[in-house]
Amino acid sequence: MTQQLDLFVIGGGSGGVRAARIAAGHGAKVALAEEYRYGGTCVIRGCVPKKLLVLASRLADEIGRAPDFGWTIGEPRFDWAALRAAKDRELARLEGLYREGLQRAGVRTIDSRATLEGPHTVRIAATGEKVNARRVLIATGGTPVRPDIPGAHLAITSNEIFDLSELPRRAVIEGGGYIAVEFACLLQRLGVRVTLVYRGGLILRRFDDDLRRHLDEAMRASGIDIRTGEAVASIARHGGVLRVALKSGASLDTDLVLAATGRRPNVAGLGLETAGVELDAGGAIRVQSDSRTSAPGIWAVGDVTDRIALTPVAIREGHAFADTVFGRDPWVCDHRDVPSAVFSTPEIGTVGLTEAQAREAYDCVDIYRSTFRPTANTLSSRPERMLMKIVVDRDSDRVLGVHLCGPDAAEMIQLVGIAVKMGATKRQFDQTVAVHPTAAEELVTMRSPAG
Numbered sequence: 001m002t003q004q005l006d007l008f009v010i011g012g013g014s015g016g017v018r019a020a021r022i023a024a025g026h027g028a029k030v031a032l033a034e035e036y037r038y039g040g041t042c043v044i045r046g047c048v049p050k051k052l053l054v055l056a057s058r059l060a061d062e063i064g065r066a067p068d069f070g071w072t073i074g075e076p077r078f079d080w081a082a083l084r085a086a087k088d089r090e091l092a093r094l095e096g097l098y099r100e101g102l103q104r105a106g107v108r109t110i111d112s113r114a115t116l117e118g119p120h121t122v123r124i125a126a127t128g129e130k131v132n133a134r135r136v137l138i139a140t141g142g143t144p145v146r147p148d149i150p151g152a153h154l155a156i157t158s159n160e161i162f163d164l165s166e167l168p169r170r171a172v173i174e175g176g177g178y179i180a181v182e183f184a185c186l187l188q189r190l191g192v193r194v195t196l197v198y199r200g201g202l203i204l205r206r207f208d209d210d211l212r213r214h215l216d217e218a219m220r221a222s223g224i225d226i227r228t229g230e231a232v233a234s235i236a237r238h239g240g241v242l243r244v245a246l247k248s249g250a251s252l253d254t255d256l257v258l259a260a261t262g263r264r265p266n267v268a269g270l271g272l273e274t275a276g277v278e279l280d281a282g283g284a285i286r287v288q289s290d291s292r293t294s295a296p297g298i299w300a301v302g303d304v305t306d307r308i309a310l311t312p313v314a315i316r317e318g319h320a321f322a323d324t325v326f327g328r329d330p331w332v333c334d335h336r337d338v339p340s341a342v343f344s345t346p347e348i349g350t351v352g353l354t355e356a357q358a359r360e361a362y363d364c365v366d367i368y369r370s371t372f373r374p375t376a377n378t379l380s381s382r383p384e385r386m387l388m389k390i391v392v393d394r395d396s397d398r399v400l401g402v403h404l405c406g407p408d409a410a411e412m413i414q415l416v417g418i419a420v421k422m423g424a425t426k427r428q429f430d431q432t433v434a435v436h437p438t439a440a441e442e443l444v445t446m447r448s449p450a451g
């Protein structure tokens, strides 16, 4: 047994890195173990590379629109290998920053898997070293799940999609959540013929229904073949083609199958049982609001706790843990009114209650809704419209939710999220002078409730 640490962090993703750096800043002696690459899902095979691909894909729209604005552009050609290489350089840069940030803060970084051997003992797999720590933070994130069907191994997940040697001509994507919808839109724009297979009736369950319908229509209009009430029954290889059998009996020939059917907490083989860390029914580490697990001395943050599986939430949970346990000002991460975005095209920004949730919880709900063509589409013949919706409690006039679908919705929702978090009323929205000409001005100029 070597060393006595104040904190051992297992997992070098967003939550773990933030917690380690802040704890070290409070004077704690900290080590962090990461078995793969620093930055975790978000930086290495999630938000960051995905956003780069989204930006690349949207250039197809810009190039298509350019002649309407007077530009003449030659025959465009897309080079996947060039984009992949540029993306890899950016990820390497970011990973380096994460590692440097930890080292600058005085955190010992260990490039190895680490497992619990008791409440205060961590074993480093690469060396066999056992480390004693007064506290342990588990921040091991999540991992994609594939449906249990014949040929499931022939499907890839979001872990593999960023490093394809070449783009397929056709793709079948299963799922109707964030990842399915984002990759359907970006792959279609990069020239892949996409079929989206979703078991439900309408994509993005749990989002506001108007948003779901608006995005569904826009995706279909962009050429994506969306099959709802449908599921993949099996996948088989026939020569160079993948044959996908659907539950309805239909069959699709394709070059790639992406299983975007959810993620599960990364807990396997961590030794949680030896330390007395309990899991919930879904296999996530059960935590209290301050991220304390059932085992004294052990905390957990981020996707492994399956509260809200978003990077900024994991970062806050990690920060709150470090401030609370090692600093002087305890606080807990507030999971209410968390703004979020889906980087589909058109993109979604959403915060607060959906119309359905508001009608459940409040007696009288007013809905303000507007759809319009963003300026960028007016000179061109593009029909896409932007949707904006505000959900208001009529009695208090408080804005309960804002839901946007269209260009820059993610940027807008970050700012509207402040107003919603502050408990702003619809009247206060109305008192705000519009910025003209913008799409966002619609948020402060909608006057008549639609329902």
Ligand code: NDP
Residues within 6 Å of the ligand: 147, 148, 174, 175, 176, 177, 178, 179, 180, 182, 198, 199, 200, 204, 205, 231, 260, 261, 262, 263, 308, 309, 310, 340, 341, 342, 343
């Ligand atoms: P989601 O939970 O968002 O979606 C999973 C989808 O798969 C759902 O449509 C679900 O259907 C469907 N599904 C689940 N199990 C099966 C099955 N056995 N057979 C067929 N379909 C199935 O997960 P994702 O994988 O898309 O993303 C994981 C999480 O990562 C997200 O929830 C989000 O928190 C985070 N994320 C955030 C992003 C962002 O902020 N922009 C981007 C990407 C991911 P049903 O609706 O019926 O349950």
